[in-house]
Amino acid sequence: MDTNTYFRYFDLESIDVTLKFCQYEYGDVNCVVWDAAIVLAKYLENLFVQKKETFESKTVIELGSGLGCVGLTAACFGGIVTLTDLSENVQQLKQNIDENKHFLKGKAQSITLKWGTTFESEPFDFLLMADCIYYPEVIEALVKTMIELTTPNTVILISQELRETEKQKNTWKMFIDLLTEYFTLSYIPEEEQHPIYRSSDIVLINAKKKK
Template sequence: MRSPTATATATSTTPKIKIKKEHEQQNGRRYFSEYSVESAKYQSALIIYSEENIPELHRLERNIIVGKYSVKIRQQWSALGVAGSVWDAAIVLAEYSQNDDLNGLNVIELGSGTGFLGIFYSKLGAKVTLTDVADCIPNMEHNVGINEASGAVTVKELKWGQNLSEFQDKYDFILGADIVYIEETFKDLLNTLLHLSNCQTKIFLSCKIRYKKDSKFISSLCDYFSVETVHYDDKYDITIYLARKIC
């Protein structure tokens, strides 16, 4: 059987795409289809992947190795969308932190998604709390289990700006990987960072800055935190910011 091929048509002024993913059966093999839908005046694209060449973000299982550590992850793109995959920003922050000794330190991750980054931090010795909205909790718990990290990792629901009274600890580290992209959440994200931190807390935000509003949010943090750029990954265009509350 011929290998599946990708066919696409597009204009030179194609706007941001919306992706719908479907699973198909063809000749006993599983295929993955992506349809980019622009609007009536733009052409669309059809890309077909076999199991052999499916993009990393859409793989059902990943084994991510950073330094001497390995983290197994079940991804659920079709069920959870962007929250169901491990993004480059999380891997870049893991690479940046891989030699740190965090034994006994208290870490919380916001917008954990699959839980990869927090699970990785538990391998550095930290006591970790993974948080995200309710839909993400079962997959995070699954990933904690398959990495045998249940003794060091707690999974809790947290929608930014809500139920903050359930989080009374002031953490040594707050982590966020690719969580700065929805403008409507920025105010609640800021309030959450303020609630969870004290003067000693280190807040690491690993970000791919896609829009002007993203940079504007980072700048707005300077009203409450000292903010510095500590790392830039030019391969993935990821910036890691370190913020500390101004006291």
């Protein structure tokens, strides 16, 4: 571990697990666990505690995994999870999976998936993504990937911190406008989210592919 790295711990109290992530003091957007990931991971835990959703034997894909908090949480609850990111970030993702592999009730693997490129796979039961809406130039590619990997039966959960700059507001609008052409969206109210790990500036969306 060099001076640029430090550990971040994330508790899943309901199953007595503490995930450990190696974060970087300086680096690109994948170098820390973002708040939107915490909100989504804690929502998954809530589904487990309140609705007995175990993810057991369900196939799960996470887009733009970063350090993998969301995907690893799904794997702790039994999911067969594919965590994905740009090729230059997959090694770091793999290290975090290895660090936590003894906690996984399901499975986790990391692979390269650049949005918009073809990825041969059966459709997934769940598609998860946290804080992936930053750059207008990749929105079309991201939605294309979402379309390719899902069916109307896929549960799609999107968590995003809404930022106040004009560029971020426009990018989010561009994403939502395109997404609603292919998916029906419902916003998960804060009261249905984790009682502590939720925030008025982070939206959680449940999307369903249109038939």
